[in-house]
Amino acid sequence: MSTVFRLDASIKPEGSVTRAVSDTLENAIAAAGDTTVTRREIGLHPLPSDAWATAAFAGYVPADQRNEAQNAAVALATELADELASADVAIIAAPFYNWGVTQHLKTWFDLVLTDGRFSPGAAEKAGEGKTAFLVIARGGGYGEGTPRFGWDHASAWLKRVLEDVWGYDVTVIEAELTLAESTPAMAALVDLARKNLADAHAAAEQHGTAIAGKIAA
Numbered sequence: 506m507s508t509v510f511r512l513d514a515s516i517k518p519e520g521s522v523t524r525a526v527s528d529t530l531e532n533a534i535a536a537a538g539d540t541t542v543t544r545r546e547i548g549l550h551p552l553p554s555d556a557w558a559t560a561a562f563a564g565y566v567p568a569d570q571r572n573e574a575q576n577a578a579v580a581l582a583t584e585l586a587d588e589l590a591s592a593d594v595a596i597i598a599a600p601f602y603n604w605g606v607t608q609h610l611k612t613w614f615d616l617v618l619t620d621g622r623f624s625p626g627a628a629e630k631a632g633e634g635k636t637a638f639l640v641i642a643r644g645g646g647y648g649e650g651t652p653r654f655g656w657d658h659a660s661a662w663l664k665r666v667l668e669d670v671w672g673y674d675v676t677v678i679e680a681e682l683t684l685a686e687s688t689p690a691m692a693a694l695v696d697l698a699r700k701n702l703a704d705a706h707a708a709a710e711q712h713g714t715a716i717a718g719k720i721a722a
């Protein structure tokens with residue numbers, strides 16, 4: 506049986522590209538056999554933005570001396586870390602907003618990093634031997650040679666934490682130019698955008714089937 510943790514962070518209730526591509530990935534995993542999915546929606550239902558600081562400083566206070574807010578923040582961090590730790594496969598749907606990691610996603614990472622299992626000093630990396638899919642959607646294009654090359658300040662950080670700090674085997678599935686359909690100035694890029702999206706769904710399908718087969722083996 507596959508256990509999947511899925512994190513959604515798009516602020517769009519409709520038409521989210523990261524949700525759509527993650528759906529394809531999740532469905533491909535589920536199609537291959539018995540699958541349990543734990544979901545956490547932080548785009549439409551954000552985590553409290555002050556919980557991280559409270560949880561971080563609660564770490565310096567003996568458990569029996571923490572106040573109510575500290576207990577609540579630590580309990581939230583533990584719940585988030587439990588959700589991630591209990592899964593074989595993590596799907597992190599990461600929309601690209603304002604050239605960086607969205608505050609919602611950053612809060613989730615910051616809280617999970619306060620948990621001993623996922624802290625940088627953990628004796629063992631919690632993601633070791635596990636797979637994480639980073640599903641990214643960017644409205645514009647950021648490849649080498651484009652005017653915005655070097656402006657993507659999210660992808661490398663997300664990969665760094667998942668791969669180097671937590672030890673996951675990370676596969677990135679990404680779609681660019683997602684704003685082309687709705688932005689007149691990007692009309693010339695619509696065909697490329699459609700190809701990017703189709704490629705992202707095809708990659709999601711292929712990787713989903715492959716990881717489910719690997720887990721079942």
Ligand SMILES: Cc1cc2nc3c(=O)[nH]c(=O)nc-3n(C[C@H](O)[C@H](O)[C@H](O)COP(=O)(O)O)c2cc1C
Pocket residue numbers: 515516517520521522523524599600601602603604605642643644645646683684
């Ligand atoms: C508030 C906001 C800010 C955005 N900022 C950027 C940006 O800085 N660069 C970019 O390429 N696209 C930007 N976009 C477009 C998103 O990257 C694009 O809509 C992508 O598909 C987001 O993933 P989602 O569809 O799952 O929400 C922004 C979109 C919104 C709503």
